Amino acid sequence: MTDTAPPPAVSGTPHYILEHTFGYTEFRGDQQDIIDTLVRGRDALVLMPTGGGKSLCYQIPALARRGCGIVISPLIALMQDQVEALRAAGVAAAFLNSSLGYDQVQDIEARLTQGELDLLYLAPERLLQPRTLELLERVQISLFAIDEAHCVSQWGHDFRADYLQLSCLHQRFPEVPRVALTATADQRTRREIAQRLDLENARHFVSSFDRPNIQYRIATKNNPKQQLLQFLNSEQRGNAGVIYCLSRNKVESTAAWLQSQGFNALPYHAGLAADVRAVHQRRFLREDGVIVVATIAFGMGIDKPDVRFVAHLDLPKSIEAYYQETGRAGRDSEAATALLLYGLEDVVKLSQMATTSEGSEEHKRQERQRLDAMLGLCEITSCRRRALLRYFDEELPHDCGNCDTCLEPPATWDASDAARKLMSCIYRTGQRFGAAHVIDVLRGGDTEKIRQFNHQQLSTYGIGADLSATEWRAIARQLVVRGYLQVNGEAFNALQLTELCRPVLRSEESLQLRTLPKAATRVAGNSSGANNAREHIEISLQDQPLWDALRALRKSLAEERGVPPYVVFHDATLREMLSAKPRNRAEMLAISGIGDSKLERFGDDFLALLASFSGTETVTG
Template sequence: MTETPDAQSPHYILEHTFGYTGFRGDQQDIIESLVRGEDALVLMPTGGGKSLCYQIPALARPGCGIVISPLIALMQDQVEALRAAGVSAAFLNSSLDFRSAQEIEQQLLGGELKLLYLAPERLLQPRTLELLAQAEVALFAIDEAHCVSQWGHDFRADYLQLSCLHQRFPQVPRVALTATADQRTRQEIAQRLDLSDARHFISSFDRPNIQYRIAPKNNPKRQLLQFLNTEQQGHAGVIYCLSRNKVESTAEWLQQQGFNALPYHAGLPSEVRAEHQRRFLREEGVVMVATIAFGMGIDKPDVRFVAHLDLPKSVEAYYQETGRAGRDGDPATALLLYGLEDVVKLSQMAATSEGNEEHKRQERQRLDAMLGLCEITSCRRRALLRYFNETLEADCGNCDTCLEPPATWDASDAARKLMSSIYRTGQRFGAAHVIDVLRGADTEKIRQFNHNQLSTYGIGSDLSANEWRAVTRQLVVRGYLQVNAEAFNALQLTEQCRPVLRGEETLQLRTLPKAPARATRESAGARAAVEIADHDLPLWDALRALRKSLAEERGVPPYVVFHDATLREMLTARPRNDAEMLAISGIGDSKLARFGAPFFELIREFDQAPA
């Protein structure tokens, strides 16, 4: 006698609701812990399948799973994706009118919902907590849990109060999830959310599909344009800038270059931000130019690149922001352009922050670690993972330093010239003036201070201004020089420079690239993600057009219907019946019922068409 499968088992839900045949990494252990009623702290990289870790237990346990999510604008897309998979899901937030909110509350009390998304502000209202006390709650999932870290760049004060869940609902399991947290932040999450007894699940931080590339700025607009034109035509991506003004000017410039680029920052009206975010999620090939106000919880799987036009202030921020690329597992690229001015600006921000001296010291250490990642000549991925206490046994072969090992040169003599010039000008001037002295420039400032009479005047004319900036930047990063933010960003010597000045230590520095990196890495970059054989292109385009049409009918992003990876598998398998369609990753019972017929018909048309 054949045993009837348990429709409440995690494996059954994974296969029939979400369309996947097996769990990845720690997913099964996490899910089974929550099903048993245990608490968990989950650290899993973006694209690693965090959402299934709370969605499946919510479906397997009696009651409704309550998901605390920090961004109202993204709840709708997450709920739509669940509904497309046949899950009764809803959200409660300020975008709903009173009657709609009341209907959802009644559905919760009536046991009709399996997942309900709430912002922390909404959850903490006495009325909401009373509502939840009357309902059957399967679990609490606290998404983007790093928001609890008080000095993190995504800090949300309301997250600090979520420890009340343990006191009010002691029998309900809780899971806190985040993609980025070093050891200190993990401890802070556990402490502030009252998860001291929770089991910690820490997945690998490695995102092997992302190609990391970091280059000094020489002409950032030209560098960005070459990257977009040669590798990213028609692809969705995010470009991060430090200031609002730079966001707007960059978006406007990209529009002039023919790109579908939109600005996003906290200073824009909320309705404009919401519309731009909606377009980014639902249209194809949109480039979002943004400050760090954009990105947390972004669920778009086919972001093919993330570019930084300014230096992130920490490795955690860099890792989290680059992690928004390639969530679907296909090749993606993370490009960072940085310069000495970034170092100066971030140093000033750290020095003038509201924290105490210990916090400022930690901020400086984080910045130093980020600069170190920029200037290394070895595998970037190994260094990035090492920061999170993870060891990669061999070089990755998919970062710029692996693909094109940087040339180095003996910069000992140049370093001594630079240090001498800084010393002889009184350690009172910024990099631009010191470089002018070295190169023998005739400026009003040089004449004013008689610096054309110094022994170091003109002794560095053999190097270009760009090359001297590269030397200066690397010496600052390595600790031989410091920038005094309180003295007009004056370059100053440190104790560490003495052995170099005395000739007791040699310095090997990176050679400044003579031209932007060649666009010959496309096989490892984003273009490979959508490479389709010529004879398959007509059906590929038709499958994408059908997906877009079905998505527009339902007012949802295309990936809510099917991911690109699912369409590619469909292109190869050419399914002819339900069993063959269900064998494709990402297609469960509900999606087959909703979308199967038109895709069967389209594939049949192509298969029957004369060659």
């Protein structure tokens, strides 16, 4: 494959396309190097966090090279919004998926063969159909972009079997550059992506995984509904967000409960009818302040920029899953929050799922290791962001100042004596019972099970009455995380001792454990330690009427065109418009996020609105 760049298919360089099509004046991070690599006809593997600008890395070279760019995307439900955003920017884009009728498919295929398309989105299963591959062999292709490339990893949380066959692109189209992109991949997954997609010889670009605008907060479950309600009422009223639950039943019940509390909440899981899922997703993307309560079936590739929070009501099964899901917040670089509530029951449930899965013993072992790493992140007493980045082999040289452990360092206490009591009780009850029963014995409970097994006669009965059941659960959870205890999923989730217990039981080792954390206090916007995160800009009382009018106009224009409001302009663009108050098209074009096409479509409407508030006449020239 040569490094000679073909003549550009459109006017100007990649920088010209960046400015005049997408409305930005500068590339970020590795964007320019990635784009130049693809324009020269070379392959690339790109790891870039959500909100880092991955899409431009393949959209701009697709426009700069001759032919049509083919984008492989795993979720057909999201293609429409991605294509609409491109069309609003003046790009000839389309998608082919099962939602289209026969005549629509024929029209798009005709436009493709006649060279009228800049970008075409396909699901992997559609791409791999012999008919589609034969069609692509008859047209000029500028590049192949494989989005959400971590789906190729059989160890990952979003595995898609169809992705395993995408290596055929290298074999059938050897002269067409390919780029694989993902926001989540540890070293093992990166190697697997490169191997399975024949990208070992590609240039690898690994951007920082840091999302400094996201505040990470993790708390133990203590009446989780009330914890969630307090979080939403005190910080997130009227904001869009995603709430993740492990089970479909919990999704349904949580969404119904939030609706009863006055929130615009919608359920989303694979058990809902496809048309219901599509409606809920469309409302989330196009309406303000919608909360989606979902299983992991929702979210991959979500382009909505103004998601202000992601909450987990159950423990994710890996740090990769946690990072991927929390990354859907704050794509606009403004302040966002990731809240996780977890408990020992989550550990038990995920351990059972791993034990009973149909995977190999090696796969089960890997799953357990990933769960242990996730638990370690929860229980850590130091900066969470540093621990999170370290998992992806990135070192943050200082504490972030924008996670709960930085904002309110957790207190620790000498739990050596309590740990010995718990371990002794587990041993004396035969290592056959779960945490609930052991804690009942420790606290001197009077339950049917205690009487059945005569456990009120044990020497450990009632020796832990000075601590609450909640405190004992926290101790048990931390001992599991640290490896002093294990949960036997094949023996009714019994707590059992490990070899690490011996020095503690013999008083040869002391234990400092994390106490129950208090609710973290959210700092308005980002804290001073939040690196380069954009400060959250509060709207002044004086500017509030104009701000409301700008948002109302955006919503009206979006509804006329049947697209989400952010397809017209992002919030960041409206904020800059509010500050700069442009008076003519030239000044409007200087606003970040406004390119030639959007200026032509929407510029005069916004200029007229701004002029009406300033009392001046609009200058359209």
